[in-house]
Amino acid sequence: MRLRAVAAPDQPDVTPALEQLYRDFEQELLIPLWTEIGDLMPEHPRSRAVPHLWRWESLRALARQAGEIVPVGRGGERRAIALANPSLGGRPFATPTLWAAIQYLMPGEDAPEHRHTQHAFRFVVEGTGVWTVVGGDPVPMRRGDFLPQAGWNWHAHHNATAEPMAWIDGLDIPLQYFTEAQFFEFGRDEIPDEERITPDRSRSERLWGHPGLRPLSATSLTPPSPLLAYKWEFTDRALADQLAIEVEGYGGTVEPGHAAVRFANPATGADVLPTVRAEMHRVVRGAETAPVRETGSSVYQVFDGSGTVMVGDRTWTVGRGDLFVVPSWEPFSARSEAGATDSDSGALDLFRFSDAPVFEALRLDRTQHSNGKDDR
Amino acid sequence: MRLRAVAAPDQPDVTPALEQLYRDFEQELLIPLWTEIGDLMPEHPRSRAVPHLWRWESLRALARQAGEIVPVGRGGERRAIALANPSLGGRPFATPTLWAAIQYLMPGEDAPEHRHTQHAFRFVVEGTGVWTVVGGDPVPMRRGDFLPQAGWNWHAHHNATAEPMAWIDGLDIPLQYFTEAQFFEFGRDEIPDEERITPDRSRSERLWGHPGLRPLSATSLTPPSPLLAYKWEFTDRALADQLAIEVEGYGGTVEPGHAAVRFANPATGADVLPTVRAEMHRVVRGAETAPVRETGSSVYQVFDGSGTVMVGDRTWTVGRGDLFVVPSWEPFSARSEAGATDSDSGALDLFRFSDAPVFEALRLDRTQHSNGKDDR
């Protein structure tokens, strides 16, 4: 800790008395506001994170190598490899609040059971065959599926197939690291045989996966979401329906050519996790989303299609599996365009997760639309 | 108004002075508590309504006759015929708070557009071919479908087929009559052609009928339910799923052999209407539900199967379409049994609606289970 007296219009004159005062401050573990206010209280958020893009091809290749070299088991717990935002001090933090990692499981492997207060989800951009067992309920994982994993639930993974499988883990690890809220416990070392099955639908889906219907056996159930899998077939259909309604002239989309759904807790309609929002966006070929800036940060993964994304002053051409981050208050927009390997008809499907529920719970959410309209 | 002095242990002595006091009370429009307390403040609810059963066959036959004789149009508004609880003073009130009616529409007929603060729903026990247009969104009606119609939305009906069709209307008319909250407005006299279509799914279903997914275009949407139809195929599957989970040994049902779902607002998880709860119950052949008594009243309709229902001290054998009421604090249970016309394999499917959201909002809900356990 070292306080520096600098000559500046809004700073006190640099005098020996000031220098002595600063030394005394240091001695007593004190820091004045007037030297720090520009950093601590900026006119608007200036993120310490930067926009960055990770290519799926590279990620998957390195995860595959890790599959060869690094065993998965108790202690390390998961073969997960996290995105490290280049300006966040070499920590495995995609943004100041969000963790994003690729997880990789070899044929027949188990990732051991544990639980933690960190809220998590899985999202499957390719492959099939792994299930996650949550509180004794095996949940299959297939391309496009979104699996929330609310904090403090026991969970393990198993790859029941002959192929390796990779997927994306999203968690609020940085948020709980900064707020210092984390608890962790090891679970059973072996998953019993009756849980080592892969049903077509988990029990949670059979109880809670019917639109607008809630089981009476579970009315006292409180958050988080009792639904453990949001299958791609429903997400895909919901997006297609919105676009069809738009074509018929009745709205339904966020903006022209841009459909989107939010993964919601069917028991409350609220976000699927207390600290993480998850959405799927579809931008039809040729359409472009209007730039928006929001407090809070997001991680996107291209689920399908190709296009161009603009984050702050960065622009990237992206394709399936690519991941990128949008720091707080950086403008974001996306355009759907045919890539080298796409057919002409496809849309750009973007999976997004963010820390929006945190900002809303603390009443810190703010949005600025490109038309100059602010939400608050 | 006539106050009577009676000789009773908890009443004041009958004297000329008391008689004069009561005359003076009458003169000033006053009534003492001590003569009324037994009626007004009983130890537990003693409903003014009685349990009663209406046979579907009779209802439908009379509705058919009304279809021949009574036109439907502006002024009368609907060819609806309401259940009148025999002890509620000859008013068209199934229970003190609930209205239940059979509505009947002839081929090609329109029921004109209007809106009212009363919350309503349609439930279809047989037939197909009518649609309800709600705020310009045509919603098809088929057997087993549940269509909520929240207060103050414009709505009309049209029978687009060559057959008459009947269904059940449920509303909170008596509640709003007693509390004096009702508003009503006439709508357009003609439904425009673009709304005179019968899509397979309404726009509301295409936006909101995907499990756990909410459209981003509608995030500011508040109650009541944006979902205008709960199709039978989903209800049926949800009940079958619960029973299958029970067979597998994991619970999922309300009690053995008794599955049930509640129709919920997908935006909030709350009841589908602010004043009306609606549920579908399935009791497997041979099973019997445990008696329960609750504050508040219900109307049941047998959707399928047959069995015996017990309401207070009444017991009836019931079959498809039969309607009956359960007054406040009367014990209710149901047993599924083969009827004269049923196949042996069927279950008893009971549609139920009640005023439970009113009691919960006012914190007046109380439940007594047969095992002596009280909820509050």
Add this chain to the structure above:
Amino acid sequence: MRLRAVAAPDQPDVTPALEQLYRDFEQELLIPLWTEIGDLMPEHPRSRAVPHLWRWESLRALARQAGEIVPVGRGGERRAIALANPSLGGRPFATPTLWAAIQYLMPGEDAPEHRHTQHAFRFVVEGTGVWTVVGGDPVPMRRGDFLPQAGWNWHAHHNATAEPMAWIDGLDIPLQYFTEAQFFEFGRDEIPDEERITPDRSRSERLWGHPGLRPLSATSLTPPSPLLAYKWEFTDRALADQLAIEVEGYGGTVEPGHAAVRFANPATGADVLPTVRAEMHRVVRGAETAPVRETGSSVYQVFDGSGTVMVGDRTWTVGRGDLFVVPSWEPFSARSEAGATDSDSGALDLFRFSDAPVFEALRLDRTQHSNGKDDR
């Protein structure tokens, strides 16, 4: 029950077939909508209640006579005499949802302990010396004090002085009578000596009666209001403060010359009782409130001052203690004027209670201001 076929533009033709249909309806306990819709679904609320005024002088005189003649004790429970709206069928209902009564207790008398689900309050327009013991906590009652008595709490009264005392009881008896939610239990026959004291402040006031401060010992406390007395000195000062702020040019009042406070649950800020709202209004000499119509009904008592009140098409000159009712959707306004017995400087203080929380909980509240602006 008797259905009449009448010749009218919006009614079916009166034919023998129609007459027979109506006889068949009666036989099956059915009533058509088309003959009832005008009564059940009016364009706006048309209350079955009428505006009415009860003079305090007459009420108090009759209560005093009842004090001489009618004992208070177990069975009758309370020497309470209720206002009976002249058009509500001779029932002791001030409005369709509200009970208002004068209660009278002779020197040394006890009103025995009981509890009931009906929500209640006391308001003291004159006198002092009675206390209410609520859950073992003795609460003194003095002129201007408001004492909420949430449902299902044990309570008793005792007059510890040498003078009789009268006050007003407000309850939701009619609401719970129509919805059939009532439970009642007798309490202890004798209040123990340690509860037969009259402290200056109840324990509830000492725990919860500090502005914006909540005791940590009670953080899990849920509604209803833990504060059992709202003393006049605070109410009076709050009204005076609002008027002073208005004079200084900073608003603070409802409208010019019209200050008002709502009695709120300090643990939630919500209404003091789940089904009853209570407020104190002060209209300065010469001011007049703008007419307002609202769904739901109110009972007013003049606490102090004199003036003219307009309810629907009725106008009355009122003074201290007078009670009147405002039925649903009837316009109301009040003007403060010097009465025969008032000094020139006084304001008109009006105590009001209503069923507004019921309407808000069920989303049936609607307000129409005299400027044509509607709230919903």
Add this chain to the structure above:
Amino acid sequence: MRLRAVAAPDQPDVTPALEQLYRDFEQELLIPLWTEIGDLMPEHPRSRAVPHLWRWESLRALARQAGEIVPVGRGGERRAIALANPSLGGRPFATPTLWAAIQYLMPGEDAPEHRHTQHAFRFVVEGTGVWTVVGGDPVPMRRGDFLPQAGWNWHAHHNATAEPMAWIDGLDIPLQYFTEAQFFEFGRDEIPDEERITPDRSRSERLWGHPGLRPLSATSLTPPSPLLAYKWEFTDRALADQLAIEVEGYGGTVEPGHAAVRFANPATGADVLPTVRAEMHRVVRGAETAPVRETGSSVYQVFDGSGTVMVGDRTWTVGRGDLFVVPSWEPFSARSEAGATDSDSGALDLFRFSDAPVFEALRLDRTQHSNGKDDR
């Protein structure tokens, strides 16, 4: 960023292939979970902050020197000097989420008007004479007063006396710094004369400072707290009342000899600021609070009296004005004892603020009592 392969039971074997994999990870900005899990996902919170004590005498002396040397004005905005937890990297953060500073204003000085999203409060441990003007409403500050300053409200300070004055500022600056939610705007350069007055009570207190009473003119008012000052006389009386009730044998305190109140939003009963909880605790001479550990961190200031406080494995003797921090999950207890300068009769009054509302909003709150009972 530098990944190190280490030989450990739960780590992969250190091989050239692993070393190469780690170099490739670095290249692609990736970090594995298995090397970080111990730090990121501990069994329970292990705070990066440490318990630390700052002596009021030193703080005040340095603030006084700053008053001589450092002008207050636009740019630096405030003469505020913050506590810097010794293990938080030399940043002015008392804990990972909370800012605590001494602010000092010379006679006649103005601290210029601005607003920011950070939520703030003032607490006055000694002195009088400064007012804070909030949205044009001047609020006087006196010993013991607590003044919340919710985010995004304009505010300025002025010392209207001939004496310097010091007080404590608490804010959620670190939280908003990590989550990157901050906005800031400069206000008017001069406070107009009509706001340069020192009324006995602010308008906010006159509207909202009456126990259990809310002004009807402000019913649509939403959080944050409309009450801008919580005067010491009420806090003191509330604490005394709790202790008196305890003496009478009726509880009322948190534990024997330990009274406490929470500063609450009178419009909702919730915490006074969305991200900061504030409380006043009183421990009677000789009493000791039971150790408690909680997720989330606190800052305490001794308001009066003296005693011993235990934080984690640290123990300090404290007196008036001393400040100390309790990091997440560190046990805390306090004992009231006569200090060198205290009279024998005094109690230990501790002002506390914490980030508890953040933890509760995100459902991350957890408490462990010394009796082994866990909450949540």
